[in-house]
Amino acid sequence: MLRAIDSVGSDMSMKRRSLWFSLCLSVLLAIAAVACGSKENSGSGGGGSATAMGGTAMGASEMGATEMGATEMGGTTPTKQASNGALPDDLPHGLVLAYSQFEVENGQATARPGPARVELLSRQGGQWVVETIEDADSNVFHKAMVFTPRSGDNQAPGILTLAGNQAAVKLWRRGEGGAWSSTTAWTEEFGGRHNRMRDAEIADLYGDGKPALAIATHDQGVLAILRDLSSEPVRLDRKPDTFIHEIEVGDVNGDGKLEVYATPSEPNRAEGGAQHGEVVRYVPTEEGGARTVVADLGNRHAKEIYVGDVDGDGRDELYVAVEALTSREGGSLQITEPVEIRRYDADTPADGGVVVATINDRFTRFLTVGDVDGDGKKEMIAASFRAGIWLLRPGSNPRGEWGTESVDRDSGGFEHAALLTDLDADGRDELYVSSDTDGEIRRYVWRNGRSRREVIHRREIPRAMMTWNIMPFPTEMVQ
Ligand SMILES: [Ca+2]
Ligand SMILES: [Ca+2]
Ligand SMILES: [Ca+2]
Numbered sequence: 001m002l003r004a005i006d007s008v009g010s011d012m013s014m015k016r017r018s019l020w021f022s023l024c025l026s027v028l029l030a031i032a033a034v035a036c037g038s039k040e041n042s043g044s045g046g047g048g049s050a051t052a053m054g055g056t057a058m059g060a061s062e063m064g065a066t067e068m069g070a071t072e073m074g075g076t077t078p079t080k081q082a083s084n085g086a087l088p089d090d091l092p093h094g095l096v097l098a099y100s101q102f103e104v105e106n107g108q109a110t111a112r113p114g115p116a117r118v119e120l121l122s123r124q125g126g127q128w129v130v131e132t133i134e135d136a137d138s139n140v141f142h143k144a145m146v147f148t149p150r151s152g153d154n155q156a157p158g159i160l161t162l163a164g165n166q167a168a169v170k171l172w173r174r175g176e177g178g179a180w181s182s183t184t185a186w187t188e189e190f191g192g193r194h195n196r197m198r199d200a201e202i203a204d205l206y207g208d209g210k211p212a213l214a215i216a217t218h219d220q221g222v223l224a225i226l227r228d229l230s231s232e233p234v235r236l237d238r239k240p241d242t243f244i245h246e247i248e249v250g251d252v253n254g255d256g257k258l259e260v261y262a263t264p265s266e267p268n269r270a271e272g273g274a275q276h277g278e279v280v281r282y283v284p285t286e287e288g289g290a291r292t293v294v295a296d297l298g299n300r301h302a303k304e305i306y307v308g309d310v311d312g313d314g315r316d317e318l319y320v321a322v323e324a325l326t327s328r329e330g331g332s333l334q335i336t337e338p339v340e341i342r343r344y345d346a347d348t349p350a351d352g353g354v355v356v357a358t359i360n361d362r363f364t365r366f367l368t369v370g371d372v373d374g375d376g377k378k379e380m381i382a383a384s385f386r387a388g389i390w391l392l393r394p395g396s397n398p399r400g401e402w403g404t405e406s407v408d409r410d411s412g413g414f415e416h417a418a419l420l421t422d423l424d425a426d427g428r429d430e431l432y433v434s435s436d437t438d439g440e441i442r443r444y445v446w447r448n449g450r451s452r453r454e455v456i457h458r459r460e461i462p463r464a465m466m467t468w469n470i471m472p473f474p475t476e477m478v479q
């Protein structure tokens with residue numbers, strides 16, 4: 001079904017959550033954190049880094065996209081003004097979090113999924129305020145992000161959601177009185193066991209100045225592009241029993257045209273062992289999009305990639321978080337080869353990625369890039385399943401081994417969603433992480449070379465929710 005306009009009724013709910021328990025905790029923690037330093041609002045000069053996550057694809061502001069480059073944050077020149085990193089009472093941008101949730105019985109999370117859920121977490125008047133969108137048509141939102149259509153009658157920004165079982169791409173807008181309603185851009189049954197929209201990136205893929213969506217799905221290997229929310233999806237690929245977990249967009253070959261990168265892999269195997277995966281590149285054209293394998297991972301696979309100019313030479317690179325090779329010995333899963341972060345440039349052969357870092361864990365499903373210390377050079381954060389959060393820095397030879405240091409071993413989760421972004425616009429990116437193991441959303445700031453952590457949101461039953469993605473959004477969308 002395409003282009004169905006939902007008449008929104010009982011499938012959608014909006015709650016202005018007060019959540020006294022968790023909010024009170026958050027507020028107390030925030031007060032404690034602020035009390036330690038002088039409470040100053042950082043940066044009259046605005047600013048904001050031009051870094052942010054996945055942010056190579058486009059001039060974010062023109063695209064109405066969500067990737068918080070300096071222009072979109074309202075500043076033009078990054079400020080060098082020092083700040084103590086204390087949390088201001090109000091922030092111009094908040095976090096939109098995409099979740100799956102599970103029913104709770106006798107205070108325990110069950111395996112029964114609840115409605116797909118989005119939380120919009122914003123800082124207003126000295127408190128973190130949570131607003132919720134739920135959709136009973138699906139049981140997971142894999143991603144939620146701001147999207148501004150450039151065609152159709154209503155070109156106001158909305159929250160775009162990528163949902164699973166059922167698979168749906170919807171755009172949500174907040175109406176009078178705060179109620180959210182959606183229109184459906186694409187929903188489909190792909191013909192396999194699972195129907196999931198898994199990931200999407202917004203970019204000017206056709207060079208026409210309009211934001212298109214490149215979308216990854218499960219489990220029939222469908223990769224499609226929506227040129228706008230009212231057009232038919234253009235399918236660039238399809239392969240049975242194939243899961244595509246991630247999309248990235250960038251210009252790795254430096255010809256001024258954007259390429260789409262995706263991570264098809266075989267289904268997961270509970271017993272571990274070999275699981276073939278690739279990274280493929282498509283170059284969208286009016287006629288379709290040629291497919292090239294840029295990374296052949298052999299008996300290993302990846303669910304997380306990053307495309308961007310991390311080393312600052314003006315050219316994008318591809319980074320692939322290759323999952324560990326494991327074997328089952330005596331009932332427990334052993335790591336035979338650890339997680340590798342491999343780098344590929346335009347001229348790197350598909351079997352020739354350079355290992356810039358290793359992480360001793362089974363998998364690492366979030367890479368996010370930004371400038372945590374405001375020195376104008378980018379760092380990469382890798383959020384690993386159980387081995388915590390790692391800060392990776394390119395060395396003097398960014399095609400060799402990078403510096404690796406632990407940020408926090410006491411943080412984890414299956415996805416372990418993480419985002420570097422400059423919500424407080426002081427010219428340094430903060431790190432926001434959802435530690436699903438603890439049921440906490442945490443904020444890290446770097447001062448004098450060290451990171452400092454504070455909890456900004458906490459839920460009572462950690463296992464009742466799983467965080468799939470974090471993106472920034474303008475606070476004014478919920479005011
Ligand atoms: Ca290109
Ligand atoms: Ca580069
Ligand atoms: Ca830096």
Ligand SMILES: [Ca+2]
Nearest residue numbers: 422426428430
């Ligand atoms: Ca900042």
